[in-house]
Amino acid sequence: MGKTILRTRNFCIIAHIDHGKTTLSDRLLEFTGTISEREKQDQLLDSMELERERGITIKAHPVTMWYRAADGLEYRLNLLDTPGHVDFSYEVSRSLAACEGAILVVDAAQGVEAQTVANVHLAHKHKLVIIPVINKIDLPNADVEGVKKQLEDILAIPGEESILCSAKQGIGIGEVLEAVVQRIPPPVEEDEILRGLVFDSVFDGYRGVVGYVRIFSGSVERGQEVTLMSTGRHYEVKEVGIFTPKPQVQEKLVAGDVGYFIANIKTTAEVKVGDTLTDGKRPAEEPLPGFQEVRPMVFSGIYPINTADFEHLKAAMSKLQLNDAAFVFTPESSVALGFGFRCGFLGLLHMEIIQERLRREYNMDIIATYPSVVYQVEKTNGEVVEVDNPAHLPDMSVVREIREPIVRCYVLVPNENIGDIMQIMMEKRGTVEHTESLDTRRVMITGILPLNEILVDFHDKIKSVTRGYGSMDYEPAGYRAADLVKLEMLVNGEVVDAFSSIVHRDKAEARGRALAQKLKEVIPRQLYQVAIQAAIGGKIIARENVSALRKNVTAKCYGGDITRKRKLLEKQKEGKKRMKAIGTVHIPQEAFIEVLKAN
């Protein structure tokens, strides 16, 4: 059997988005005195500016707390706050793999939602003990009994196990901590060989890669020679420590601990998330069960508006990548946009966040192209290629079949919306697998849909038809053949590859027309007439014209006017520079964004 680490508990907090994970974490930190009154601020663990502005968690944050329990003993509690949004669900799996238990937060007013279900499934997969916490009981519309029943009916979690809590008002925090100590099993150390699960890494400009690690057995300390099992590379440990939540240097990390190690590692690429850290001299024979490597689901091109910024952009992206292994990019070029990068993301939110960070933190003027999923294209010669950029779709004459990624989608909605959801799923080329009543009020509809169709507005649609009561989650479900075509947009006869998309034949024409119309609206009148066309397989299916500008002239230019006039022209000039010139046509950034929205 092994040695039980009696005084340590590792747990994470899981929930549907916005049910209050981060707020509860804050309370736990306060209650245990981990953070002082002075350091207090809302959603403390959301440290990124974007996280704080959007009020969502993007990265998992580990933190160690000391808690003197009712039994009089002091425990070391390692908490991992996790993100709620589907795009970041891989972060959740990582955190789960590093824990023995999970606090499941459920909003007392919203009840169980799709991600609650998905996260519970994940937690079961990792054999974690679940502590249900019904949060926000302070809300006037809190329905504690109803939620308890949902827990039982939907998730088979005994309702009486749930702890009632208001993270906001600090109610029930002590009980949550007691439950962590009492219900979550302590870690068990198999033997004394070092095995640490790397569950994240960040890059520190001064010290290189900081690996986040959960030690399952053995120990690691400064000066020790270690190796990462997937690469076999050896390093000398420079520092180990824990998060309180600020990094705090420790003598050593022992079994059960969650902390970090620094070992002069230059690139995050060397530190694969899910890898096993072991002793250099006495390595473990088998690595820890890792977890599935994250694969980007959505690709989009990112181009600098000013071609001269290419290197800058590259540098900025590399920096972002250091702390975000899920974000990948490779150089590509576009006829319309010049040199840029093909970027892979976990989902649209992830994409938006990266783009916004590039703009905001790195001051980059960028254009992003329409997002695409990864298609499998089987050619007539039997070869199968993966296409993540519509511009690279092989000529249809050599294509036997195009297969698109599909997902299994769980949609949880009030009974009265079943019809609407089925309708939406059908519009999105989906099929309903089954419908299951969860309780008297709600159903869970499971469907198979093309990933491409749910990317942009599926979630919004569900939210809007259910007036906010519906929720959804999805997981990849393989590939499926479909009748897909390439829709191209032409500006003055030239294909603007950045506007190309792969769409289902039945939808191509309508979308082509909508796109042409949209572009007509956002491309300002200019010196030359602009012809916008949509084409499927070379055949023009829609056409719009932006007529040439009629008049733009200052009548009177007297002496005094010269400065003012010149400045106006300079401003106009700057405006043009911020647009992308395609031939003689200036296309404003919004056009690229509007194309995203046209659906």
Place this chain on the structure above:
Amino acid sequence: MGGVSARCKHLYVHIPFCPKICPYCNFYKEGANRWKIPKFLDALILESRKIAHLVELETVFVGGGTPTALSSPQIQKLFLVFKQYLDFSKVSEWTIEINPATVSLEKARLLLELGVNRASLGVQSWDSSQLLTLGRVHTIFQAERSYNILRDAGFKNINIDLIFGIPGQTLKSWEKTLEKTCSLKPEHISAYALTYEEDTEFFFKLKNGIVQRDEDLEVRMFHLTQQYLEAAGYVGYEISNFAKEGFESKHNWAYWNGDEFLGLGPSAFSNFMGHRWQNIENTEEYTNRVHAGIDPKNFDEIVDYEIKLREKIAFGLRTRVGVPKFYLDEQKSGPLIEEGYLEVFGENVKLSQLGKILADEIAAELIP
């Protein structure tokens, strides 16, 4: 580019008073305040003494506002003092802006006597209802009478200012205005498209949908103007300016050429010794500062090579002379020439008839 000489050849004088404020105008001006004027004129005189050693004048332009809002004695005193302090010996063009109904035969004669040889009359339109729309203080009859006064007094070089694109104006009525103007045979005509200048009543009305503009009609009026006036023997030597042979305004040419000039009075610009500056746009403060010996300058910028080049392109393109082709980036000018927006003649390029109406758009495209 732009003559840089030891001495400045061009002088602008700004008289910021008007009998009535027009709702479309954003030139710096105010209602004529009789009590302010004497002290203001003294300030102008003081300021002129400061530049005395810098000038050897060839053109003078007294504008506004409405310079003829000044009384004859005021004008007489001011101009006499100017001529006393400043070197006027080489002046060949001396313009004064005149609002119809602010000039009598005596005043006109006085002006000529003092040396003014060019009169610019703000007629704007020969349609009574349009004058009303423009909020003009005069009638068409007064405008014609003023024109005749100027002629009778002996002005050999008269300009008439016109505005088109006035709300409610039709192509036909604009043609009538052109016709009437030509029948008077002025040496020079300025025909301006109505500009909705920010901070004016007209701008406010446009923004709030109280008046609408018809761009297509404006375009047609623009082309009609060019055709009509050229046919009547005027050469369009700048987008809005037309002259009989030998009557192009030298003073205006100086602006468009990027030549040096000095300006006196509130809001007046100067372009001299690599700097461009503007006096403060406030008559009272201007007056006080000058009297207190403080520089009335409000803003000052250095006109470096790049700025000069930009201005040269932006303003030069508008003229019949254009700019040397090598000023322009060929990648940009090429398609514009092909599309017929620019015309090449010899080593120079200028706006074509089609290009003129897009002058700003094209300039923005071409300036480096």
